[in-house]
Amino acid sequence: MSTKNVRLEVMQFLEKNIDSFVDNYLIPVEKIWQPSDLLPNSESDNFFEEVRELREYAKELPYDFWIVLVGDTITEEALPTYESWLMDVDGVKQKEGEGGNGWAKWIRHWTGEENRHGDLLNRYLYLSGRVNMREVEITTHHLLNDGFDPGTDSDPYKNFVFTSFQELATYVSHNRVAQLAKKNGDHKLSKICRLIAGDEMRHHHAYSEFVDRIFKVDPSEMMLAFNYMMKKKITMPANLIRESGGAIGDAFHHFSESAQRIGVYTSMDYVEILQKLISRWEIDKITNLTDEAEKARDYLMRLPDRMARLAERMKISAESHVFKWVNPAMVK
Secondary structure (H helix, E strand, O other): OOHHHHHHHHHHHHHOOHHHHHHHHOOOOOOOOOHHHHOOOOOOOOHHHHHHHHHHHHOOOOHHHHHHHHHHHHHHHOHHHHHHHHHOOOOOOOOOOOOOOOHHHHHHHHHHHHHHHHHHHHHHHHHHOOOOHHHHHHHHHHHHHHOOOOOOOOOHHHHHHHHHHHHHHHHHHHHHHHHHHHHOOOHHHHHHHHHHHHHHHHHHHHHHHHHHHHHHHOHHHHHHHHHHHHHHOOOOOOOOOOOOOOOOOOOHHHHHHHHHHOOOOOHHHHHHHHHHHHHHOOHHHOOOOOHHHHHHHHHHHHHHHHHHHHHHHOOOOOOOOOOOOOOHHHOO
16 A cells, blocks of 8 residues: 555544544634733723723833744734645545545634634734834735745645644744743733643644554654654744745744744754654654664654754844834834
8 A cells, every 4th residue: 555545544544533633622612712802892982091001011022022923923824824735635625524524624623723813913913003014914915925835745744743843833932922021011912922822732732642643553654754854844834924025035034033032932942842742752662663764763862962952053143133014113
C-alpha cells in the first residue's frame, strides 16, 4: 500500500473520534466568550466613558509592545488562509455527512473559535487610538493576497506537526503580551490576551493529540514527518507580512525583532517548544521504527541542544524599526 493510502486510512481512523475531539477540545458557541463581552458596549450609555478609560490605559504601553500586538492581530486576521489550507489536507473533505467526513466539522469549529481572536484584537486596536488602522488593514489585505506555505503540502502528518507547534507558539506570544499588559497597568487588555492564549493552548492539545495517536499506529512515517518539519524549520504564519508599498515579507524581520526585544517570542522559545513536543510525544520511547526513522529520531533528540547554542549567539538590534502601523509620537 502506498504511503498516501496509509495516511488516508489513518485519517479515517482518527475521524471516528472527531465528535469526542470537538467535545473535549472546543467549547459550544453559546458558552464560549465573544469579543463584545470584553470591550465597551456600544449599546450602553456609558460607552464613550468606557472607551476613554480604555484609551487612557493604552497610553501606558510602549512602542515595541504595540508592534507585537499589531503583528499578532494581523496574524490572527489571516485566518481564511489557514482554513483553506487545512481543508486541502489529504483525508479532509469539504462537506460533512453523506459523501463527506467529520474533518470538515473539526476544521470549521476550530475556525469559528479562532475567528474571535482577530475580531477582538482588531476592535481593541481601533478603540485604543494608538494605531494607524488603515496601514494595519493594508498589511492584513496583503497577507491574505500573498498566501501562506508552511511547507506541509497536503500531508496530514506534516500539517499536524505544524499546527501542534504553531498553536503552542501563539499561546506563548499571547500569554506574554498579557503579562506585559498587566505589568504596564492595562488589566483589561491583559485579560483579553490571556483568554486568547487559553484558546490557543486548548487547540495545541488537540493537534498534539492527533499526532500522538498517529505515532501509535504509524510510528515510522510520523517520525519522518516530524523530522522533515523540524529540519525545514517551522514557518511563522506572519512571515510574509509587508507594509504598504513594501515587498513580500519585508516587515517580518523587524516585527520578529520587536517580539524578541521585549521577550514576547524569542528564538529560545522556539527551542523550548520543540523540546516540549519531543517530551509530549515521548519520542525517546517510541518502538518499531524503521532504520530511517531511527536516524530521524536521533536527529530530533539532538536538535534542541544544537538550536539552543545557535539561539544564544543571536544578536538583536537595540533600535526599534519605525512601522507605518504605529506613530512613535502616539505612544511612550
